[in-house]
Amino acid sequence: MYRKILALTLLTFLLFGCAPAATPAPTSAPSTTPVPATATVPPTPTTITLTDGLGRTVTLNHPAQRIVSMAPSNTEILFAIGAGSQVVGRDEFSDYPAQVKSLPSVGGSMGNYSNEAIVALKPDLVLAAEINTPDQVKSLETLGLTVYYLKNPATLEEMYKNLQIMAQLTGHESEAENLITSLKSRVAAVDAKLAGVTTKPIIFYEVDATDPSKPYTYGPGSFGDALIAEAGGINFSVAAGITDQYPQVGLEQIVKTNPAIIILGDSNYGATPDAVKARAGWGTIEAVKNGMIFPFDDNLISRPGPRLVDGLEQLAKLLHPELFQ
């Protein structure tokens, strides 16, 4: 009996001593983070009031200087509009551009963020996205933090709008406008080159083929579908009459629709064209017979930020190489 009490008490003290080993970089002293205390944009005294994607009114007294991003798409947008030095924390999945990996992580895998880590970074703005739940937003709000929930765009126009919103929150309006102008001209250039195209190949975009007889793809309503159409292709889901946004389709349907090109969105997870050629039952598909199987970085389509235009350009090059020499 006494031994049990003694063991428990010793365990308590041991854990006290072991706790530091389990903690990451963020401490309660902000000077240890790699972000400089003064930002490149001096805060102006204008009040910024916006309504976010959940219908909440968000007010900032000046452009945010200490931002925690809870989604990779938010992080990419922040760095693209020049607000990178104002970011003090990011979620676990943020990996672009490369320097974000040196920022402290606040969690995010398995859907769980560490509210403690977020609070310890003393942010003046937390940027949530649609991968975050309203519960998480409410939790952070209850802790007294300012949270802005950015809704996913459904079109490129809405993505430009999101860039403008982020620019307002961070005080980089002119950089964002320049970025939007350049993105629009790149999209216009792609559209111009594709203007005279008459034959559009059927594309099968593979999102996940863990079970090769029932792969996942993009359906109508998803950004992948929109970009394939804009890049001058016919999405397999549209050709097969599927209506779900992220359908799981049977191999028979793929064979019947006979896509001319297969794009491997799961190449980040190890799918290769050779592996596809070796799959049972895939040999009769036109794309496999002609070797028209291409790896692709799905992040360019699944992250709703400026890199969507990169995705569009790369898709267009793959679909109509003769027009994009």
Add this chain to the structure above:
Amino acid sequence: MPFASTHNMKLRPTIFSLLALGIALILSLAIGSVFLSPAQLWETLIGHGTQVSNAILWDIRLPRTVLIALTGMALGGSGAAYQGLFRNPLADPFLIGVASGAGLGAVIAMSIQWPYSFWGLMAIPMAAFLAGLLTIFIVYSLARVGKIIPTTNLILAGVAFSSFATSLTSFLMLRSTNEVRRALGWLLGGASQSGWTAVLAILPYLIIGLGILAFSGQALNLLQFGDEQAQQLGLNVTRSKTILLIAASLATAAAVAFSGIIGFIGLIVPHVIRLWFGADYRRLVPLSIIGGASALILSDVAARVVIAPQEIPVGIVTALVGAPFFLWVLRRAKNQGYW
């Protein structure tokens, strides 16, 4: 031995359990993904903390600790009650479908875009709670034969309905891939909401449910003799079973509503208590309530700290840690037949 008298034998388990709970509570407040030194903790406790340490201790760790403690109490208490009610060592609070039903309710609610308001945010826990209770009602009605509720029927109906609910849940999760991550996180268990809302929401149900269970020890002891024997010994078997079911289900459904499905606590804690302190339900149920709280709090501390700042869903930690711990306890008691 100075503690050999029977009077003190009754107090020792309670004191030990409360001590374990106290240590677990202290650990949960002291340890988290952000390191606070003992000096900082002390400063914050006496009111001189910094803004960050105050937020961490009072606004994040304390409500979460209390919520996890209450959840553990509910799971431990109803686990002990179910094991007594069904006379089955494999019984846990989710045996007759509360978890599957609540999961189905939650996943259905997740596919709807609720407005960002107080009731909108309560929609999913409420759906889980009501679906859990509805499941018990359905299973109870299915199992009832005239005026009696045969235990076997309850288990069969519960298992069948559980399978049905689980497969429906999986189907719904696959259909709306946007919500799969969120649904999976909920199903694996863990406290998602900060603040005291969840605690206040489940407190009434836990007080009623666990209050009834804590005083049902005598009825449970009598039920161990079998339904007929218990009836002849003066217990109104049908009424006792119904009350026990309602109380345990209320507590479990409330616990599951905010914390998702956390397994192993309801199954293993009563067994450990039984191995250490005997199978008298008058003692077993209250001790399982306290023990459940301690076990879940310690699991939650591990979940928060092991790969900080990532948080492992608590349900995974209880499974990973609970099973080996239980096997160790079982081995130590291998000379005694304890069931």
